[in-house]
Amino acid sequence: MSAATLSPVSHILRAVATTVVPEAAALDVRAWGEVESVVARALADRDPRVRRQLATFLRLLQILPVARHGRTFTRLSAAQRTAFLESVERSPIMIVRRGFWGLRTLIFMGYYTRDDVGAAIGYRAHRDGWAARGRPITVPPLRPSLRLEP
Amino acid sequence: MIVDRDYDVVIVGSGAGGGTVAQELGALARAGVRVLVVEQGPRLRDDEFTGRELEMAPALYEEGGGFLTADGAMTLAFGRVYGGSTVVYTGTSLIAPERVIQRWRVAGLTHGDLERRSRKYMAQNNVHNLPPELINDNNRLFVEGCRRVGYDAHQFPLNLKGCRGSSLCNLGCPNAAKQGTHRVQLPNAEASGVEVVTRAEALEVGDRTVTVRVSQRRLTDKGLPSEWAPGTYCIHARVIVLAGGSIGTSALILRSPIKRAIPHVGAKFTCHPAHILVAEHEHPITNDVGHPKSFYLDRAEEERFVLETCMYFPFITAKNMTGFGAGHSQLMRAFSRLQMILVLACDRTTPSNRITVNSAGRPVVHYTFTDETIEAMVRATRAASRIFFAAGAVRVHAPSADPPLLERHDVDRIDTLIHARHFQPGRISVSAAHLMGGCAMGQSHDAVTDSFGRVHGVPWLRVADASLFPDALEINPYVTIMALADRVAEGIKDDAGTLLESVPALGEPLRRELSAH
Numbered sequence: 001m002s003a004a005t006l007s008p009v010s011h012i013l014r015a016v017a018t019t020v021v022p023e024a025a026a027l028d029v030r031a032w033g034e035v036e037s038v039v040a041r042a043l044a045d046r047d048p049r050v051r052r053q054l055a056t057f058l059r060l061l062q063i064l065p066v067a068r069h070g071r072t073f074t075r076l077s078a079a080q081r082t083a084f085l086e087s088v089e090r091s092p093i094m095i096v097r098r099g100f101w102g103l104r105t106l107i108f109m110g111y112y113t114r115d116d117v118g119a120a121i122g123y124r125a126h127r128d129g130w131a132a133r134g135r136p137i138t139v140p141p142l143r144p145s146l147r148l149e150p
Numbered sequence: 151m152i153v154d155r156d157y158d159v160v161i162v163g164s165g166a167g168g169g170t171v172a173q174e175l176g177a178l179a180r181a182g183v184r185v186l187v188v189e190q191g192p193r194l195r196d197d198e199f200t201g202r203e204l205e206m207a208p209a210l211y212e213e214g215g216g217f218l219t220a221d222g223a224m225t226l227a228f229g230r231v232y233g234g235s236t237v238v239y240t241g242t243s244l245i246a247p248e249r250v251i252q253r254w255r256v257a258g259l260t261h262g263d264l265e266r267r268s269r270k271y272m273a274q275n276n277v278h279n280l281p282p283e284l285i286n287d288n289n290r291l292f293v294e295g296c297r298r299v300g301y302d303a304h305q306f307p308l309n310l311k312g313c314r315g316s317s318l319c320n321l322g323c324p325n326a327a328k329q330g331t332h333r334v335q336l337p338n339a340e341a342s343g344v345e346v347v348t349r350a351e352a353l354e355v356g357d358r359t360v361t362v363r364v365s366q367r368r369l370t371d372k373g374l375p376s377e378w379a380p381g382t383y384c385i386h387a388r389v390i391v392l393a394g395g396s397i398g399t400s401a402l403i404l405r406s407p408i409k410r411a412i413p414h415v416g417a418k419f420t421c422h423p424a425h426i427l428v429a430e431h432e433h434p435i436t437n438d439v440g441h442p443k444s445f446y447l448d449r450a451e452e453e454r455f456v457l458e459t460c461m462y463f464p465f466i467t468a469k470n471m472t473g474f475g476a477g478h479s480q481l482m483r484a485f486s487r488l489q490m491i492l493v494l495a496c497d498r499t500t501p502s503n504r505i506t507v508n509s510a511g512r513p514v515v516h517y518t519f520t521d522e523t524i525e526a527m528v529r530a531t532r533a534a535s536r537i538f539f540a541a542g543a544v545r546v547h548a549p550s551a552d553p554p555l556l557e558r559h560d561v562d563r564i565d566t567l568i569h570a571r572h573f574q575p576g577r578i579s580v581s582a583a584h585l586m587g588g589c590a591m592g593q594s595h596d597a598v599t600d601s602f603g604r605v606h607g608v609p610w611l612r613v614a615d616a617s618l619f620p621d622a623l624e625i626n627p628y629v630t631i632m633a634l635a636d637r638v639a640e641g642i643k644d645d646a647g648t649l650l651e652s653v654p655a656l657g658e659p660l661r662r663e664l665s666a667h
Contacts (some may be wrong), residue, residue: 005227019474019475020474020475020478021474021478022476022478022479023479028398029576038204040151042198042214042216042379045208045214046213058312064500082304082475085474085475089473089474089577090574090577093221094221094576095222095576097574097575097576097577098221098222098576101222101576101577101579102222103475104469105156105216105469107174108465108468108469109204109469111467111468112464112465112468112482113202113203113204113465114462117464118464120483121464121482121483121484122483122484122485122486123356123438123464123485123486124438124486125201125316125317125318125438125439125441125462125463126201126316126439127200127314127316127323127324127325128314128316129313129314129316129317129439129440130284130315130316130439131312131314132439133436133439
């Protein structure tokens with residue numbers, strides 16, 4: 001998603017993101033920009049229709065609550081936002097459920113691929129494996145198998 | 151401008167199938183036969199395997215691992231890199247069950263033959279069981295939970311050499327330990343004179359031709375530039391071997407003029423649909439260190455499911471849990487206390503599950519969960535939940551329960567709480583990485599190839615990948631793909647007198663090689 005496509009709906013995306021991942025509300029401006037960049041990169045190689053569909057879906061999420069609550073999504077309370085998105089997630093219409101699943105996937109990608117978030121939740125995978133946990137193991141020397149130049 | 155190139159054998163794809171055929175034709179290459187492998191993905195340097203989700207997924211997987219079925223209800227993961235999916239699997243190495251091969255009923259294919267060939271590649275790939283001291287808590291708890299429930303878990307033989315326990319197998323081993331085709335068969339093939347060109351997408355198969363587009367490496371891309379200059383090539387060959395995987399091979403034929411000569415392509419697609427189940431323990435466990443998939447429970451014959459240990463990364467874990475918000479975040483914050491099990495259903499072929507292409511020639515996978523497959527996933531989820539609780543978990547996240555979080559006191563109500571009525575496609579996450587069928591072996595009236603991957607009616611065209619499977623394999627498939635690819639290579643050597651008779655290089659060395667074969 002280009003910046004131009006994302007900009008008009010970025011406030012809706014942020015409101016959805018902080019409902020999907022409440023901790024995302026603590027992200028500063030720079031961190032939020034990084035989350036948006038991850039979403040944009042994930043969509044960059046996709047069919048342009050996917051980007052337009054995402055923007056359209058976000059606009060729908062913004063206006064649909066008006067019928068029930070008399071307010072747009074971004075003006076709802078946190079509890080109302082959660083209840084509304086739960087109803088979207090359980091929609092009897094497959095394409096609506098699928099749209100929300102895709103949106104939450106992008107939000108999770110933007111948030112949970114951050115190094116600081118990995119550390120905060122206790123994710124400690126390291127290329128050195130057991131040795132990085134203080135349990136060195138003896139392994140045979142690695143076999144160089146890839147040539148370095150084409 | 152299209153550049154013409156001439157080869158004797160062209161292999162499309164470099165994974166378990168293509169890499170194996172390339173290696174097995176190495177003797178022909180040494181004798182002067184020109185063998186080329188075209189791979190759509192890049193060739194990565196060892197130091198580019200960083201284990202970081204955001205970097206590795208786009209570099210290694212088709213669509214970054216986010217390829218969806220036509221209705222968007224299931225994610226299909228498959229590799230697109232030098233070595234194909236053998237770069238991104240966990241190295242689990244099993245021989246096809248005899249009952250499955252008998253059920254396939256492919257004329258000329260016996261379990262004994264597949265087993266013999268499978269053992270050859272297992273030896274070549276250093277397949278062995280990890281010693282007990284390298285088994286982490288995530289796996290130990292699975293074994294203990296199975297024992298307490300009354301199940302018999304088995305250890306996965308693994309194709310590793312120098313595993314340090316990074317747990318990052320699915321992002322490409324950062325320590326070059328996994329013995330995929332990128333470490334074993336392809337280097338062997340290249341040492342024999344087989345040529346490999348990467349970043350080369352096969353666009354179309356014509357009459358003994360493959361049209362290939364070689365892409366330029368972008369500045370932000372991982373991997374080396376292609377061995378060929380960017381552009382479009384028409385590669386002429388006497389034999390063409392398709393090994394781009396179930397989806398890649400089927401789509402390539404379906405967007406080519408040759409499809410008119412090959413009915414039944416795209417049919418008989420199966421994929422072992424899977425859930426990632428997560429359970430929370432009271433205390434931290436070793437989960438994101440050590441090999442992630444060391445044990446499994448095979449209930450395929452009795453209940454049509456298989457359970458495997460697994461450990462995924464934060465984003466994949468978050469994506470695969472149902473729901474969102476505070477409850478979801480709470481479980482994610484317990485990452486160091488999470489145990490994980492992958493549940494796989496043994497699906498069956500059905501006419502509606504098939505591969506097609508869209509107007510742009512891109513693959514489209516149509517997949518509907520049958521009632522039998524949903525029931526198998528539900529049974530698997532119930533079994534996994536019992537195993538979690540028996541292992542001491544305090545709560546379990548089960549996608550086909552609503553709400554998905556089960557507490558320890560729910561253990562007696564598992565059958566009620568986990569139910570097919572909660573299996574709601576589009577809401578719950580389902581993924582698959584064992585993509586099979588599309589160019590099934592069998593008789594010409596309902597299949598694409600014979601048991602040596604020879605395409606019926608097109609003697610110069612062969613298939614050598616999981617698309618050959620006429621139904622689900624019910625185990626992790628790469629060893630079986632290699633065994634079948636070994637047969638394909640043997641078939642090419644058998645037919646070399648006819649297929650390669652006009653090869654200029656055919657001289658005494660090649661005649662000796664073929665005679666020895």
